[in-house]
Amino acid sequence: MKKLLIINGPNLNLLGLREPELYGRETYEDLVRRVENACKEHGLECKCFQSNHEGALVDEIQEARGRFDGIVINPAAYTHTSIAILDALRAVGIPAVEVHLTDISAREEYRRISFAGKACVRTIAGHGPAGYEEAITFLEDYLKHPASK
Ligand code: DQA
8 A cells, every 4th residue: 555644834733713814714723633534535544644843754754654654744934945945855755745735836935936846747826725626636646657647
């Protein structure tokens, strides 16, 4: 069975409470349930990991080598600042999809650049929590036919 690692960055543990007009009312626990159900439906195993610390996110990506087949990552604010996360994704070479709840291209100027996205095979932004399900569907297919994407 293929395995996906789902990584969420800083402040995403506060989903549901945090700026609900932007990020919605679903909690992080709701998101984990949604992701686990989607993986089950696609016959995939998954592990969900959340941290507010850049180094912990880098450690988790490094440890994924040889253990996971795909990564879904929302690096949150580190998207726009972290070359360390970009480098870690490149170092492990595991196909990764970047997800953002909001459309980062239509928000403040400082959210327009995504470093992590440069190491990802796909970006899904602005679809709310459903974006994670899209990422899982995409990765399932990508892992079967990587050359056609
Ligand atoms: C986010 C967008 C980021 O700019 C922001 O810092 C987040 C969440 C999103 O999912 O829309 O924390 O990654």
